[in-house]
Amino acid sequence: VVSTQSTGHCRIVNQDFPISYMKMVGGGLHEALQRGIKVLEPGCGNGTHVIEVAQKYPNSSFTCFDIDTAAIAENKVKFEKLEITNVSFEVGDFCNLKPEWSNSFDYLMIFDCMHDLPHPELAMKGLRGALKDNGVVTMLDILASSDMHKQTRDPFSAVEYNFSLHTVCPFLLLVEVLVWGHVGAWSWL
Numbered sequence: 001v002v003s004t005q006s007t008g009h010c011r012i013v014n015q016d017f018p019i020s021y022m023k024m025v026g027g028g029l030h031e032a033l034q035r036g037i038k039v040l041e042p043g044c045g046n047g048t049h050v051i052e053v054a055q056k057y058p059n060s061s062f063t064c065f066d067i068d069t070a071a072i073a074e075n076k077v078k079f080e081k082l083e084i085t086n087v088s089f090e091v092g093d094f095c096n097l098k099p100e101w102s103n104s105f106d107y108l109m110i111f112d113c114m115h116d117l118p119h120p121e122l123a124m125k126g127l128r129g130a131l132k133d134n135g136v137v138t139m140l141d142i143l144a145s146s147d148m149h150k151q152t153r154d155p156f157s158a159v160e161y162n163f164s165l166h167t168v169c170p171f172l173l174l175v176e177v178l179v180w181g182h183v184g185a186w187s188w189l
Contacts, residue, residue, distance in 0.1 A: 018053045029107065029136055033057040037106035040130055041065075042094055042123075043113030047075040047087075053109065054087045063105070065092030094123035101130045110139040 022030040033039075036059035041050050044064035054062050064087060066072055075089045092098070094117055108131055117123050131137065142160060151157045 018049075018056055022053075022057075025136065025138055027136060032106065033060045036060050038104060039063070039107045039109055040101070040105040040127075041109045041111070042092070042127060043067075043110070043117075044071075044075070044089070045113065046071055047078065047089070049109070049111045050087055051079075051082070051084065054084050058086055060086060062087040062109075063090070063101075064088070065090045067091065067093055095119055095126055097126045097130055103129070103132055105130050106132055106135050108135065108137040110137065110141070112141055114139060114141050 019030065022033055033053075034057060036057075039053075039060055039062045041062060041064040044050060044066045045068070047064065050062050050064050054060070064075070066089075069091050072089045072091050079087055079089070108127055110127075114120060114123070127137075
């Protein structure tokens with residue numbers, strides 16, 4: 001498992017994204033992607049990350065899901081126009097993964113989505129079930145703490161929480177945790 005502070009940071013450090021990023025992960029991930037493996041990208045949103053990865057690794061197959069039906073529909077049209085054929089998109093929920101996905105993915109590629117989930121522990125358990133025993137997980141997300149005292153020491157946290165409160169919270173009105181932090185993520189993986 002590899003964790004980096006944010007997607008933006010990854011791209012700054014790794015100007016040759018995704019090649020240099022996959023090599024940085026190590027464990028032969030870059031080479032495996034070149035040969036061809038099965039990849040799952042949960043919470044794919046508008047497909048920003050998978051576009052680049054799928055184009056650089058045409059022998060691998062990518063399954064992407066998101067709860068946003070409009071984003072999935074737009075991705076299908078966009079990828080068809082770009083003639084990217086090694087990616088499939090589905091409407092899906094982190095906590096209700098398809099049974100046929102059990103133990104079937106070599107690599108879980110998670111970008112900037114876990115911090116917004118209403119039930120992160122259930123999501124992480126579901127994702128773990130989709131991963132093969134020798135599979136690899138990378139997660140790039142905001143570096144936040146679920147401990148508010150620690151979090152207030154970060155001057156950028158006011159911006160993060162403001163965004164979460166005014167953008168994410170209205171969507172997830174019944175959520176118990178708005179930002180659950182990297183400590184929770186590691187414990188649930």
